[in-house]
Amino acid sequence: MSNALSKVKMPYLLLMPGFIFLFTFFILPIVNLAQTSTQTPIVGGDTGQYEQTLHFANYLNAFTENKEQFARSFVFALCATVLALAIAYPLAYAIAFKAGKLKNLLLVLVVAPFFVSFLLRTIAWKQILGEEGFVIPTLRNLGIISQSTTLTSTSFAVVMGMTYNFLPFMTLPLYASLERIDPRTMEASGDLYANGITTFRKVTLPLSMPGVVAGTLLTFIPAAGDYVNAAILGSPNTKMIGNVIESRYFKIVDYPTAAALSFTLMAAILILVTIYIRKAGTEELV
Amino acid sequence: MSDVSSATHGDLRLTRITKSYGDFTAVNDLSLTIAEGSFFALLGPSGCGKTTTLRMIAGLEEPTVGSIHLGATDITTKRPYQRPINTVFQNYALFPHLTIFENIAFGLRRRGIKDVTADVNKVLELVELPHLAQRKPTQLSGGQQQRIALARAIVNRPALLLLDEPLGALDLKLRRQMQIELKWIQREVGLTFVHVTHDQEEAMTMADTIAVMNEGEIEQMGSPADLYDNPNTAFVANFLGQSNLIKGRIEGTDGDNLVVDLFGQKISMPKNRSHAVDSSIYAGIRPEKFRISLVGTPTRGNILTGGRIEDVSYIGVSTQYQVTMPWGQEVMVFEQNDDGVPPFDKGDEVVISWEPNFTFALRGDEDVEAGLEVNPEEPEEE
Numbered sequence: 094m095s096n097a098l099s100k101v102k103m104p105y106l107l108l109m110p111g112f113i114f115l116f117t118f119f120i121l122p123i124v125n126l127a128q129t130s131t132q133t134p135i136v137g138g139d140t141g142q143y144e145q146t147l148h149f150a151n152y153l154n155a156f157t158e159n160k161e162q163f164a165r166s167f168v169f170a171l172c173a174t175v176l177a178l179a180i181a182y183p184l185a186y187a188i189a190f191k192a193g194k195l196k197n198l199l200l201v202l203v204v205a206p207f208f209v210s211f212l213l214r215t216i217a218w219k220q221i222l223g224e225e226g227f228v229i230p231t232l233r234n235l236g237i238i239s240q241s242t243t244l245t246s247t248s249f250a251v252v253m254g255m256t257y258n259f260l261p262f263m264t265l266p267l268y269a270s271l272e273r274i275d276p277r278t279m280e281a282s283g284d285l286y287a288n289g290i291t292t293f294r295k296v297t298l299p300l301s302m303p304g305v306v307a308g309t310l311l312t313f314i315p316a317a318g319d320y321v322n323a324a325i326l327g328s329p330n331t332k333m334i335g336n337v338i339e340s341r342y343f344k345i346v347d348y349p350t351a352a353a354l355s356f357t358l359m360a361a362i363l364i365l366v367t368i369y370i371r372k373a374g375t376e377e378l379v
Numbered sequence: 380m381s382d383v384s385s386a387t388h389g390d391l392r393l394t395r396i397t398k399s400y401g402d403f404t405a406v407n408d409l410s411l412t413i414a415e416g417s418f419f420a421l422l423g424p425s426g427c428g429k430t431t432t433l434r435m436i437a438g439l440e441e442p443t444v445g446s447i448h449l450g451a452t453d454i455t456t457k458r459p460y461q462r463p464i465n466t467v468f469q470n471y472a473l474f475p476h477l478t479i480f481e482n483i484a485f486g487l488r489r490r491g492i493k494d495v496t497a498d499v500n501k502v503l504e505l506v507e508l509p510h511l512a513q514r515k516p517t518q519l520s521g522g523q524q525q526r527i528a529l530a531r532a533i534v535n536r537p538a539l540l541l542l543d544e545p546l547g548a549l550d551l552k553l554r555r556q557m558q559i560e561l562k563w564i565q566r567e568v569g570l571t572f573v574h575v576t577h578d579q580e581e582a583m584t585m586a587d588t589i590a591v592m593n594e595g596e597i598e599q600m601g602s603p604a605d606l607y608d609n610p611n612t613a614f615v616a617n618f619l620g621q622s623n624l625i626k627g628r629i630e631g632t633d634g635d636n637l638v639v640d641l642f643g644q645k646i647s648m649p650k651n652r653s654h655a656v657d658s659s660i661y662a663g664i665r666p667e668k669f670r671i672s673l674v675g676t677p678t679r680g681n682i683l684t685g686g687r688i689e690d691v692s693y694i695g696v697s698t699q700y701q702v703t704m705p706w707g708q709e710v711m712v713f714e715q716n717d718d719g720v721p722p723f724d725k726g727d728e729v730v731i732s733w734e735p736n737f738t739f740a741l742r743g744d745e746d747v748e749a750g751l752e753v754n755p756e757e758p759e760e761e
Contacts (some may be wrong), residue, residue, distance in 0.1 A: 277472035280439055281457040285486035285531070286465045295485075299476045 130352035141346040148349070155353040159337050163361070166334040169248070169323075170316035173255035176306070177263040177312050180256070185267035186297075186306070192275065203264050215325045218254045219245055221253065222326070243288060246328035252323035262311040270304025271297075305375045317362055334358055388463075388538050389450025390415050391436065391571065398595075400432050400500040406442075407595035413573060414586075415538075418565050420574045420586035424618070424750075428595040433541050433575045435738045437466050449538055458490070465532035466541040470548055471524045473516035479503075479527055480512040486535040500535040501568050505564065522553045529561070533568055542574040546581060567627035579619045583607070593750070609739050611654045611659065616741065617750035620662050623710040624747045629658040629740075636735065642706040646681040648738035659743025666711035668737040671700060672728050678732040686710075697720045702731060711727045 130151060132143035156163070188199045206214055220226055222244040232238045244250055274297065284290040298305075318336025327333075334354060343350040389670040391413040398406040413419045421429040434440040436447060438459035446455045454462050465486065474482050483502060484495040492498075503509040506526035516524055525545060532540055545561070546554045546761035562585045582589050587620040588599040591614070599611045607619055615761050625639040635645045639662055644730045646662065653660065671686075672678050685705035692699045693716075700712040700723065712731060714722070723729060 112387075117539050193388075275470050275657040277470065278474055280428060280459070281466070281474070282467055282485070283439070284437060284464075284468075285535070286460045286489035287485075288458070291489060296474060296476075300474075 104320050110343035123130055126317065126352045126355060129348050130356055132349045137283050141348070143349060151349045151353040152357060155350045156357055158350075159334060159354065162332050162334045162337050163333070163357075165248075166317050167361070167365075168357075169252055169255065169331075169333060170319075172252045173259060173316045174263075174309050174313045176256040177260050178309060181260055181263040181308065182305075185264050185271050188264075188268055189271035189274075197367065200268070203261050203268075207259065212325075213259065215321055218257060218326055220368065222250050222253070234247055245326065246331070248327070248331050250326040251323050251331050251333075254326040255316045255319060257313040258319075262315070263308040266311060267301065267304040270301045270307070274300045302373060305342070306370065310369075314362055314366065316357060380412065381441065388415065391573070392448040393432070393436070393448045393537055394448070396432070396435060396442045396447070398428070398435060399443045404595055406435070409445075409595070409597060411590060411597065413539075413571060413601075413627045415571055416569055418562065418572045418574065419583055420576060420581060420589045421588050421592055421721045422576055422582040422583035423592035424577055424619075428576075428593040429575045429592045432592070433543055433573065436539070437464055437541055438462050462543060462655075463538040465535050465537040465539075467525075467528045467532050467545045468544060469544045471516075471528035473524055473528060473531070475516050478513050478515060479508075479519070482516065482527060483531045483534050485531065490535070492631060498534055505533075505567070506530045521549055521739075522557065525549060525557060529564070533564070536568070537570065540574060542572060543574055545574070554580045554581070561585060583619070591618060593618075607665075608737075609652055611741070612662065612749070613741055613745040614746055614750040616663050616739075617748075619713055621666050623666060623669070624661040624663050624741065624745075625704075625708065625710070626743070627660050627662045627740075628743075629653075629655065629660060637740070639738075639740070641673075641683065642704070644657060644683055646738065647735045648681075648740060649736055652736075652738060653740035654744050655740050657743070657759070660740040660744055661743060661747060663739045663741055664733055664737060666699070667697070667713040667715075668733045669710070669712040669731045670733060671702070671712050671714055671723060671731055673723070674728050674730055676730075678730055680731055680732050680734045681738065682732045683732050686729045686731055688725055688729055691722060691725055693722060702729060752755050 099270055104211055127142070128145060131145065131147045131149055133146045133148045133151075135142045135144045138144075184203075188196055188203075192199050224243070229238075230246060233240055233242075238244075274371040278291055278296055278300070282296045283289075287295060318335050320333060320339050321335050324339075338351050338354045338358075341347045341354065390452075391411075393409060393411040396406055396411075397404065409428075409432065409558045411432075420430060431440060435442050438454070438457055438461070441456060446453055448454065449463070454464075474485065477485070480499055480503075483499045485575070487495040487498060499512070500509060503512060506529060508523060508526055508530075511519060511523065511527075511700060516527070519527065529545070542561075546557050549557060556633045558581055565585075574582070574586060575654075583689045585604065589603055589606055591598045591606060594616050599606060599615045606615060610616040610619065610622070613622075616624065625641050627646075630636065630638045630640045630645070632650065633647060635650055637650050637653060639646050639648060639660065641662055648662065660682065667716075671688075674684070683704065686702040688700055689703045689709060690701040695716070697713045697715050700714065701709050702712055703709050710731070716722075
């Protein structure tokens with residue numbers, strides 16, 4: 094009897110630590126954030142003092158004032174995701190199928206940037222793309238960019254920084270799903286009259302879709318909310334929604350607008366991701 | 380894509396094929412002709428080069444030296460998708476993201492055939508699984524996947540169908556059933572089947588011709604009966620079934636027969652069943668060819684006296700005896716339990732005898748252990 098009871102209780106017991114953690118550090122803050130998002134300044138109060146007035150217009154104001162930054166966030170995140178996919182897919186493919194003994198070393202190298210702080214790595218990009226770096230002189234000498242063109246403080250720099258920073262999040266899920274493919278299915282495709290390109294289109298790519306979906310989500314979601322890359326590598330003209338939230342919260346201490354922006358961002362990402370997963374149809378895959 | 384399947388037909392000819400990986404030679408100077416329409420088996424232990432040979436025929440490996448012809452066409456360097464050859468892979472390699480129907484239609488679609496429904500349905504009927512067309516491969520049992528893998532290959536009506544240990548993953552009972560079924564399907568569709576296996580029973584059940592491979596070379600090639608009754612080498616004698624190999628010396632001839640001395644006892648055997656190069660030989664006799672009798676009972680044919688029964692194993696259809704001969708060697712004797720005579724007992728003094736025509740002779744410098752130390756049941760890792 095007691096045995097059967099503990100069997101029923103066991104899963105819940107195991108879930109407890111995670112649940113307590115999530116409750117304290119996710120549910121409570123999010124409820125708090127939701128409350129904050131509809132507050133208005135206390136009349137005659139100090140800066141940063143707000144009261145609950147269920148002022149839902151905060152959302153409309155927050156959105157209409159920052160439409161441009163919202164749009165930029167999603168465009169930048171999309172660009173970074175596409176670029177990261179273009180770089181990571183061949184890389185993950187090579188590690189999974191062609192690396193041989195170098196496989197583990199290459200995987201370590203993919204993760205190696207994590208040993209250095211995110212901020213430092215982003216600041217390093219500032220130098221790479223700066224006047225003193227090698228990229229600018231090379232591109233100028235090759236005539237690809239004019240002598241007066243700079244790369245720092247541009248949209249290009251922000252997208253490059255995000256692409257670089259999120260590359261491992263794209264590479265690892267791609268590798269994991271490519272590595273799981275039985276190479277014999279690719280041989281079978283060749284055996285059944287498919288050339289290399291057709292085999293990729295009809296066998297390898299469809300079988301790696303779980304990795305593509307996981308990788309693009311792991312890149313797109315944090316990239317859309319990112320503000321470090323835009324802050325360090327961009328200019329006031331390349332502000333993303335993350336930068337707006339950051340400055341509203343820490344500099345202007347306009348908590349309700351920051352909270353409303355956060356919720357709007359969350360909702361937008363949630364909707365986009367849901368549509369994406371529906372379209373990609375990963376649940377059909379094994 | 381061009382219709383490769385109707386382009387070439389005819390016998391498959393491998394000419395002096397060698398495949399090396401660095402210092403390791405997987406296949407060594409191998410020449411082979413496989414007649415159109417035959418069921419051909421490449422049989423050998425793990426690492427003998429049979430799978431490498433198959434992969435070269437499929438185009439998945441390129442020979443280091445040598446050429447491969449299909450009919451009059453040289454296909455040595457053709458890519459797999461350019462060859463009218465299809466493979467049933469070990470573990471099947473079905474496409475997990477496609478339905479059974481689309482798996483089978485894959486080859487047809489790649490060749491630009493628009494209406495595949497009739498062909499796919501016909502081949503699904505042939506393997507008796509038409510109701511599974513819309514399932515995914517993971518929803519099928521091993522035996523069903525095996526049939527689908529076969530259907531996916533034969534639907535293309537290739538000039539040559541390669542089977543790489545196709546039954547290796549199935550349990551014994553299902554394997555037996557599929558052996559018979561495969562043989563039937565081969566006759567039904569009339570394609571050339573090349574079958575790679577380490578299982579001698581499987582090869583003997585299905586193939587018209589077997590090539591026994593060892594260390595990258597063909598030891599012997601022939602019909603299952605040829606190989607079993609008259610092996611040329613100790614490897615073949617031991618790898619296909621069991622053999623008693625007794626050291627001996629050719630003393631002279633008597634018409635079409637050889638007179639052979641086995642530890643002081645004279646026996647006779649046909650000249651044409653000797654593969655020896657000089658007078659030093661191993662005389663080979665299959666265990667079931669021996670007859671066993673108590674000392675004093677009349678016997679005929681070749682006789683060896685002085686045996687003592689060391690061990691008796693009753694296994695229903697037959698009884699297996701281990702008999703120690705005067706020179707210390709233990710020989711195996713299988714007696715059918717079909718004569719109502721109670722089995723002999725351990726310690727009985729016996730005479731063994733056999734028909735001289737069942738004797739074969741191998742070279743005296745052969746390694747009598749060849750083909751024994753390898754475990755033929757071990758799955759191939761190549």
